[in-house]
Amino acid sequence: MEHATGLVLPNSGHNRDAEASKMGMWLFLFTELLLFGGLFLVYMVYRMLNAEAFLLASFELNIALGTINTVVLLVSSMTIAMAITAIQKGDRKTSVLLLYVTVALSLVFMVIKFFEWSAKINYGYFPGMEVYQNLPAGESLFFFLYFFMTSLHALHVIIGAVFIAVVIYRTNKGFVTAEKYTLTENAGLYWHLVDLIWIFLFPLLYLIH
Amino acid sequence: MEHKNEQPNEAQGHHISSYKEHFSTLAALLLLTVLTVAVSVFGADLRSLSVATALLIATIKALVVAYYFMHLKYEHKLYRWLLLVVVLLFVLFLVVTSIEYLNR
Amino acid sequence: MTTATTDLNFFQVKRGLFSWIFSIDHKRIGLLYLYSLMTFFLVGVTLGVLMRLELLNPGKDIMEAQTYNQVFTLHGVIMIFLFIIPSIPAVFGNFFLPIMLGTDDVSFPRLNLLSWWIYIIGSIMALSTLVFGDGPADTGWTFYVPFSVNTTTNVTMSVLAAFVLGFSSILTGLNFIVTIHRLRAPGMSFMKMPLFAWSLYATSWIQLLATPIIGITLMMIVAERFFGVGLFDPSIGGDPILYQHLFWIYSHPAVYIMALPAFGIISELLPTFSQRTIFGYTAIAFSSLAIAFVGYFVWGHHMFTSGMSGTGRIVFSIMTFLVAIPTAIKVFNWVATLYKGSINVQPPLLYALAFIFLFSIGGLSGLVLGALATDIHLHDTYFVVGHFHYVMFGGTGFAFFGALHYWFPKIWGKMYNITVANIAFVIFFIGFNVLYFPMLVVGLMGMPRRYYDYLPEFHIPNMISTFGSWILVTGLLLMLGNLVAGLFNGKKTGRNPWNSISLEWQTPSPPPLANFDKLPELPEGGPYNYKND
Numbered sequence: 067m068e069h070a071t072g073l074v075l076p077n078s079g080h081n082r083d084a085e086a087s088k089m090g091m092w093l094f095l096f097t098e099l100l101l102f103g104g105l106f107l108v109y110m111v112y113r114m115l116n117a118e119a120f121l122l123a124s125f126e127l128n129i130a131l132g133t134i135n136t137v138v139l140l141v142s143s144m145t146i147a148m149a150i151t152a153i154q155k156g157d158r159k160t161s162v163l164l165l166y167v168t169v170a171l172s173l174v175f176m177v178i179k180f181f182e183w184s185a186k187i188n189y190g191y192f193p194g195m196e197v198y199q200n201l202p203a204g205e206s207l208f209f210f211l212y213f214f215m216t217s218l219h220a221l222h223v224i225i226g227a228v229f230i231a232v233v234i235y236r237t238n239k240g241f242v243t244a245e246k247y248t249l250t251e252n253a254g255l256y257w258h259l260v261d262l263i264w265i266f267l268f269p270l271l272y273l274i275h
Numbered sequence: 276m277e278h279k280n281e282q283p284n285e286a287q288g289h290h291i292s293s294y295k296e297h298f299s300t301l302a303a304l305l306l307l308t309v310l311t312v313a314v315s316v317f318g319a320d321l322r323s324l325s326v327a328t329a330l331l332i333a334t335i336k337a338l339v340v341a342y343y344f345m346h347l348k349y350e351h352k353l354y355r356w357l358l359l360v361v362v363l364l365f366v367l368f369l370v371v372t373s374i375e376y377l378n379r
Numbered sequence: 380m381t382t383a384t385t386d387l388n389f390f391q392v393k394r395g396l397f398s399w400i401f402s403i404d405h406k407r408i409g410l411l412y413l414y415s416l417m418t419f420f421l422v423g424v425t426l427g428v429l430m431r432l433e434l435l436n437p438g439k440d441i442m443e444a445q446t447y448n449q450v451f452t453l454h455g456v457i458m459i460f461l462f463i464i465p466s467i468p469a470v471f472g473n474f475f476l477p478i479m480l481g482t483d484d485v486s487f488p489r490l491n492l493l494s495w496w497i498y499i500i501g502s503i504m505a506l507s508t509l510v511f512g513d514g515p516a517d518t519g520w521t522f523y524v525p526f527s528v529n530t531t532t533n534v535t536m537s538v539l540a541a542f543v544l545g546f547s548s549i550l551t552g553l554n555f556i557v558t559i560h561r562l563r564a565p566g567m568s569f570m571k572m573p574l575f576a577w578s579l580y581a582t583s584w585i586q587l588l589a590t591p592i593i594g595i596t597l598m599m600i601v602a603e604r605f606f607g608v609g610l611f612d613p614s615i616g617g618d619p620i621l622y623q624h625l626f627w628i629y630s631h632p633a634v635y636i637m638a639l640p641a642f643g644i645i646s647e648l649l650p651t652f653s654q655r656t657i658f659g660y661t662a663i664a665f666s667s668l669a670i671a672f673v674g675y676f677v678w679g680h681h682m683f684t685s686g687m688s689g690t691g692r693i694v695f696s697i698m699t700f701l702v703a704i705p706t707a708i709k710v711f712n713w714v715a716t717l718y719k720g721s722i723n724v725q726p727p728l729l730y731a732l733a734f735i736f737l738f739s740i741g742g743l744s745g746l747v748l749g750a751l752a753t754d755i756h757l758h759d760t761y762f763v764v765g766h767f768h769y770v771m772f773g774g775t776g777f778a779f780f781g782a783l784h785y786w787f788p789k790i791w792g793k794m795y796n797i798t799v800a801n802i803a804f805v806i807f808f809i810g811f812n813v814l815y816f817p818m819l820v821v822g823l824m825g826m827p828r829r830y831y832d833y834l835p836e837f838h839i840p841n842m843i844s845t846f847g848s849w850i851l852v853t854g855l856l857l858m859l860g861n862l863v864a865g866l867f868n869g870k871k872t873g874r875n876p877w878n879s880i881s882l883e884w885q886t887p888s889p890p891p892l893a894n895f896d897k898l899p900e901l902p903e904g905g906p907y908n909y910k911n912d
């Protein structure tokens with residue numbers, strides 16, 4: 067907003083305030099944490115009510131694919147953190163390269179996820195399918211939560227990848243510099259949240275035997 | 276929720292993490308991942324104990340990500356306090372709900 | 380050029396519809412909210428009046444049972460999601476928070492505009508349920524399963540609307556928290572901040588941390604309606620009470636999203652009209668945070684009769700009694716503020732006093748419901764309906780109209796007719812009590828809520844209540860008519876008609892685009908340090 071028409075206050079909110087943007091991003095992450103938190107609450111209660119069934123159902127998941135995806139996300143977390151270091155040092159080229167690697171890893175994650183989902187759907191474990199309807203009590207709840215939680219997480223992966231793509235574009239255009247890199251930082255924070263959620267989803271869905 | 280008038284530092288980027296630090300962080304995270312998978316695959320008889328270890332390892336991993344990758348370690352302490360309040364709130368949701376369900 | 384345009388107020392800077400609906404000026408966005416909120420409020424009032432008309436006599440008066448179910452659901456959805464939750468923060472928070480902090484806008488002005496647009500989209504979605512399919516949801520605003528999953532009415536659309544509106548609420552809260560942290564005037568520490576800002580701070584945290592829970596819960600309803608797998612079906616290991624838990628984990632804190640800003644308004648009004656410092660600034664400020672925090676853990680008191688465990692019920696009941704403490708701290712501090720003040724009886728003060736009176740009735744009747752034994756008798760009776768109307772309408776509603784009368788001269792630079800405002804207030808206040816007090820009585824007698832019909836022995840209180848609704852509407856129309864007349868023919872006011880020392884009164888009325896024409900000066904010795912103390 068132009069403020070040619072009045073007094074400019076020392077604490078004007080329209081000045082570029084990197085700290086405010088970062089704080090806003092953190093607050094948004096808190097919201098996201100509680101969004102998934104609601105699902106974790108449902109998971110906890112249903113696991114308490116159906117301990118055996120959850121155990122049996124979780125054996126159906128592929129630990130190898132889950133582990134690979136965990137590694138993929140962890141590495142992508144590192145590459146985006148490095149991209150921030152790079153831009154802070156004024157190394158635009160490396161920063162963009164690392165961001166490209168992060169997006170590529172997000173695609174790897176999605177491809178693996180896709181194969182995992184198709185395997186489950188081929189078995190008929192998707193909510194509403196015939197096999198699913200005839201699952202013993204509790205196991206169908208597990209698969210419902212599995213699909214609900216992983217697809218909501220995947221949605222966040224996609225949003226994060228698009229966000230990073232925007233950062234790449236802006237960096238190439240020269241809007242992100244060694245002095246002004248809040249955008250990269252915020253994309254990083256968002257991407258780490260995606261990782262954080264997965265860090266909890268992975269043991270809860272795949273590992274708890 | 277901070278009550279004193281403490282503004283986080285105005286100057287941006289007073290800390291730049293080194294590539295090396297990022298590598299070590301990743302190494303730690305991968306190690307913890309291997310550990311948690313191993314406990315799950317080989318320690319199948321531990322049952323409820325395995326739930327606790329899995330969640331404990333996940334929490335450590337999450338803290339490592341938050342502290343090093345998300346720079347929480349180098350941020351103003353306001354952020355750590357806020358995160359603590361948020362996590363505490365969520366944990367209390369879980370606790371209160373469990374009290375209800377465990378006593379059915 | 381600059382000298383000429385500096386004198387323009389924020390209305391005059393630009394004109395035309397687009398300069399409003401795409402404005403990123405927090406003052407214009409506040410007014411956009413005001414106009415849209417008032418429109419939806421009047422729709423909600425109309426639905427309420429229709430319900431009262433139906434309940435004038437036992438049996439069918441003007442509508443079928445199914446229509447009645449849909450009317451009370453839509454009334455609840457509109458009043459809660461479209462009016463009360465955004466009300467004070469979105470209108471007066473947007474307009475006055477930056478000015479009271481001595482800055483020129485919120486931290487993220489574009490995000491602020493986005494919040495308004497999201498709010499409008501959500502509102503249109505909520506109202507669109509009227510025109511397609513089987514009409515508005517008939518589940519009540521709580522969307523309890525399993526009925527909300529089975530009914531053929533437009534539950535999906537209502538639920539999606541609530542989801543979208545929640546997003547708007549989250550973004551407003553986020554914006555306010557960052558604004559309060561980053562943009563306070565130099566020298567204004569947290570402990571020198573106006574109490575209205577404190578209450579918005581606590582409210583914003585609730586918006587930020589409770590709303591996502593309802594978001595995900597409502598998404599589960601949508602998923603259930605699509606896949607129909609029985610997520611809350613006990614026969615496959617689910618639990619319908621879990622839905623109620625999730626719903627109230629948000630919806631009880633939401634009560635404080637509605638009430639805390641109202642507390643903030645009252646804490647502004649009382650010092651101004653008694654020309655005296657607020658009693659117990661620190662206690663009032665921190666009790667907001669205490670209410671916000673403890674208020675997260677009382678949700679179960681809505682489910683005492685749902686089949687929770689005994690231990691769970693006791694825990695929730697104790698916690699409920701605990702929240703009453705910080706709330707009572709506020710009430711006592713307000714009353715103490717008035718003591719030995721030079722009280723200037725003006726319409727805003729009347730609303731503030733009415734607030735204290737009505738909110739106390741609402742709060743105390745809430746304790747009756749928070750106690751396990753009495754709640755079993757009163758659950759789902761008209762006592763509950765009376766209780767929450769005293770809290771929400773008598774509390775937040777009266778604070779909202781008090782704030783409107785208080786800041787009217789600041790926003791528009793004109794004064795409404797004070798005598799008419801006083802008369803309107805009296806009619807409004809009497810109408811309110813005639814409308815809602817019989818509900819408490821008839822609830823104690825055992826009349827259940829959410830039915831279009833009732834037993835003949837409840838006839839007289841229901842008749843009185845319906846008469847009350849007509850008085851209330853008369854008072855409301857007179858009040859709003861008086862304000863609209865003031866917009867056109869009101870006398871011009873100066874900067875500070877109420878003689879307040881708060882920052883917003885240091886600037887011209889209406890304020891210039893940049894909020895201040897000279898650097899704002901913080902009052903010495905705190906925001907409520909009136910000289911004649």
Ligand SMILES: [Cu+2]
Nearest residue numbers: 631634678681
């Ligand atoms: Cu409640």
